[in-house]
Amino acid sequence: MPTPERLLAVRLARQRWALRLVDLAGVCEMPALRALPRVAHPVLGLAHRHGRIVTVLDLPALLRDDPGEGPESLLLLASPRTHFGLRVRGDLRLTLPDAGGDEDGPLLRVDLPALLA
Amino acid sequence: MSLDLSRYLDLYVAESREHLAAARALATQLPQAGEAAVAELYRHAHSLKGMAAAMGYARVAEVAHAAEDLLDAVRRGREERAHAAPELLDALGCLAAMVERVARGEAPDDGAADGCARRLRERLAGPLPRTWRMDFVLEEGRCDARSVAALLTALGGLGVVRTAAAPTLSDGTCRLMVLLDSAASREVLLAALPHLPGVRSFHVRPDAVDAPSDRPRRAAQGVARVPAAALEALAQSAQDLLLEESRPRSAAARRRLVARLHAHATELRLEPFDSVAHRVVAAGRQAGEALGREVQIVIEGGDLRLERSLLDAVLEPLLHVVRNAVDHGIESPEERRSAGKPREGRVRLRLESAGADTRLTVQDDGRGLDPGTLREAAVRLGIAADSEAARMTDGEVLALITRPGFTTALAAGPVSGRGVGMDVVRTAVEGLGGTLELAARPGQGTWVSFRFPRGIAARPALLFRTAEGLAALPLESVTRVEVDGHGRSTLCLLEVRVPVDEVVGRREIVVQPLPAAVRAAGYSGAAVLEDGEIALLLDPAALTS
Numbered sequence: 001m002p003t004p005e006r007l008l009a010v011r012l013a014r015q016r017w018a019l020r021l022v023d024l025a026g027v028c029e030m031p032a033l034r035a036l037p038r039v040a041h042p043v044l045g046l047a048h049r050h051g052r053i054v055t056v057l058d059l060p061a062l063l064r065d066d067p068g069e070g071p072e073s074l075l076l077l078a079s080p081r082t083h084f085g086l087r088v089r090g091d092l093r094l095t096l097p098d099a100g101g102d103e104d105g106p107l108l109r110v111d112l113p114a115l116l117a
Numbered sequence: 118m119s120l121d122l123s124r125y126l127d128l129y130v131a132e133s134r135e136h137l138a139a140a141r142a143l144a145t146q147l148p149q150a151g152e153a154a155v156a157e158l159y160r161h162a163h164s165l166k167g168m169a170a171a172m173g174y175a176r177v178a179e180v181a182h183a184a185e186d187l188l189d190a191v192r193r194g195r196e197e198r199a200h201a202a203p204e205l206l207d208a209l210g211c212l213a214a215m216v217e218r219v220a221r222g223e224a225p226d227d228g229a230a231d232g233c234a235r236r237l238r239e240r241l242a243g244p245l246p247r248t249w250r251m252d253f254v255l256e257e258g259r260c261d262a263r264s265v266a267a268l269l270t271a272l273g274g275l276g277v278v279r280t281a282a283a284p285t286l287s288d289g290t291c292r293l294m295v296l297l298d299s300a301a302s303r304e305v306l307l308a309a310l311p312h313l314p315g316v317r318s319f320h321v322r323p324d325a326v327d328a329p330s331d332r333p334r335r336a337a338q339g340v341a342r343v344p345a346a347a348l349e350a351l352a353q354s355a356q357d358l359l360l361e362e363s364r365p366r367s368a369a370a371r372r373r374l375v376a377r378l379h380a381h382a383t384e385l386r387l388e389p390f391d392s393v394a395h396r397v398v399a400a401g402r403q404a405g406e407a408l409g410r411e412v413q414i415v416i417e418g419g420d421l422r423l424e425r426s427l428l429d430a431v432l433e434p435l436l437h438v439v440r441n442a443v444d445h446g447i448e449s450p451e452e453r454r455s456a457g458k459p460r461e462g463r464v465r466l467r468l469e470s471a472g473a474d475t476r477l478t479v480q481d482d483g484r485g486l487d488p489g490t491l492r493e494a495a496v497r498l499g500i501a502a503d504s505e506a507a508r509m510t511d512g513e514v515l516a517l518i519t520r521p522g523f524t525t526a527l528a529a530g531p532v533s534g535r536g537v538g539m540d541v542v543r544t545a546v547e548g549l550g551g552t553l554e555l556a557a558r559p560g561q562g563t564w565v566s567f568r569f570p571r572g573i574a575a576r577p578a579l580l581f582r583t584a585e586g587l588a589a590l591p592l593e594s595v596t597r598v599e600v601d602g603h604g605r606s607t608l609c610l611l612e613v614r615v616p617v618d619e620v621v622g623r624r625e626i627v628v629q630p631l632p633a634a635v636r637a638a639g640y641s642g643a644a645v646l647e648d649g650e651i652a653l654l655l656d657p658a659a660l661t662s
Contacts, residue, residue: 034651037585038638046631046653048645053629084632 004096008075009107010059011091013066016107018095023078023112030072030087044087049076052083059086062115077112084116125395126219129172132392133216136161136168141209147191148199155198158205159188164396165212169225171399176226177215180233184208203303207247207323208233249276249306252320253293259315260284260291268293271313275299275306347384354378372647376625386426390468391419393428393435400436401464404443411450411461412443418468423475427569430549431477434542438479438565439464441539446483446563456560458482471658474641477567486557488514498523515555519543552633570630570642578628578644580621580652581608587652589626589644590615594657612661628654 007018008027026049033045033056042061047054054076060067068090075086095107140161143154150158166181187205190196211233215225251272255264269278276299284293299306303321310319358374398414405412447453447462454460467478491514492506500517501509517523521540543553551569578589579598590608598620599607608615626644639659644652 034586034643034653036635036638036640036653039635039640043634046635046643046651048649048651051645053631053643053645053651055632055635 007095007097007107007109009093009095010068010088012060012063012068012088013090015063015065016105017063017065018097018107018109019075019112020109021094025076025078027092028074028076030074047074047085049074049085054083054085056085056087057116059088062086063110077116125172125391128392129168129395130216130220133165133168133212133219136165137209137213137216140165141206141213144202144205144209147202147205150198152192155188155192159185159192162188167396167399167403170402171395174215174219174225177212177219180208180211180215183233184212199304200302203323204247210323247298247323249297249299249303250322251295251297251306251310253295253316254318255284255291255293255315256317257289257291260286264315265293267314268316269295272297275301275309347381351378351381351385354381368647376627379627386424387422388425388428389420389422390428391416392425393432394419394466396432397435397439397466401439401443404440405447405462408444409449410443410447412447413461413463414439415463415465417465421468421470421475423468423571427549430545431567431569434545434567435466435477435479437539437542439466442479442481442483442563442565446481446485448484452484471568474636475569475571477569479565480562482562485559485562486515486518487559491515491517494523515557518555519553547633550630550632552637570636571628576626576628578624578626578652578654579608580624580626581606581615581617582619582621583617587621587646587650589624589652589654590657591654592623610657610660613657615660626652626654 006021008021008024010017010019028049031047031049033047035045036043042058044056044058047056054074056074059075067088070089070091072087072089073092075088077084077086140158143150143158143161146154147158162181162185166178166185169175169177169181184205187196187201187208191198191201219225253268255268259265259268265284272278272295276297278295278297282294284291286292301309306321310316310321354374354377358371358378361371361374394416398416401412401414404410442464443462447464448456448458450460453462462481462483464479464481467476467480469476469478488511492501492509495501495506495509495514495517496503500520500523506514519539519542521538523538523540546553546567546569549569551567554566554568556564556566577592579592579595580587580589582588590610594610595608596611597609599609599614601607606617606620608617608620624646626646628642628644630642631640636656639656640653641656641659642654644654646652
């Protein structure tokens, strides 16, 4: 029986969103950002993680939602050539596709490759 | 500058050997091979053909083409794998011999090529006699002339004995070599030979073939050619770093060693554009021949080196753009003459550094693209209303050809209409972190440009601070630094002056690439300094513009 695909659920202001774990390389605390003047939102700036420069995007803005509650985190995306991170403020938890969501509301899947294309 | 083929001889030989080694390893397993292995064999034959054609070795290309046809028949189920294997090994042996003649500086064809190609062509048309080499070990006491004659007579039932070497007797074992012309397949021979008089054991293979051994061979896939000097430099740097660990030296010295080690390791991943350019030349020539166009493919910047993975990834979209240029851009010789152009069309590929990026441009001198025709197509396809199409700039209209399904061709062309479209080209380029740019003038030609960020690379830079933070410019772009009477500094570039708050100094920084959206704002890369601060590398060209 195949292993169910695991998801990272993110609660933003209006909606719960789910990102596939396979699309992510890691989650860390939000580091300091180097601003990029003249680069438009949702690009927030650059950060570095273990020497690797990551271009940080604003996940709520990409999803047309607003930040949730809690500390900011940086979701590092798994990509072989370009290195992106997503800044998110909101509750994060691991879940499975059929874990339900009656109490927490529906869970919307995010197609990260399509979102970033 | 036209292509000087002799410059590519070593490369041609090296790559052909790789393809042949991989193909022969696969061909020995052909009877049991799956579809993927057959497809891979087909690609090897195709590459051998293309490379030979590009180098002007028509006979080599002909044999490779025949092998390709045989594999195509296998792929389509018209030819049994087991039956095709000997012929394929035969052809690969011929190709290997011809490539080795080229390597020795001789003409590739010593007269055997005709036979190789003919055997394959005839094989596809039906079974025809071919020569088999048979090495027999005879039973004890059967080394006399009468016994050998009896064996040869029996062999006559399977074909025509061309020649037989005198039997040799050594340590009580009698050996006999026979060349037999026979239309029988190897399987038929293998079934029949054990029943012939006096035969203890035997080995059968097509004649004139450097037949591979039964030992499994390592396929060349994933193997890179590395200059010995580069490997030596890498090893030396690693050793220096190891020795450094035992010495109390400064962090700066260690950083220099690490930077050198990285530079040497990076060096191993680089190959010249020429290593793939010959395939593009071959594809362009083949397209021209198929369409009756006279085309010259010109390569510029072939010495520039890129990461092998990037070269491999960019090859397919590049091939498509070149085929497109020949198919849809270059006119027939008659059309060109009436338009006052030379009979021979020209497609120019140019690879060059553009700031921290690498730009690859394909430019043809063909008919170009007519914005009016593209606007009509946009309306016809429902992409834009009449009024919207009329308001679009020529650049916006041109960009339409990278939309999925958009084409102004009335029918698929015999060369480029079957492959990937420009939308796939754009997706492939963007997937590599690059951008695609287009320009065209009706009657004058089309210009397609891929722009890619270079990989991580160390480069000398001048670091400075402004109100926006820490930044850097490539050291070579700064002609001088001026300081006025109030201590304010200005960096002088060729065409622009940049006032700064503080000049931090010269430094070798390790530049990392940035996504296209960030590069478009004039940042060609970024570097993390020792204290963790990020410096933005500015693109001098963007400052100028």
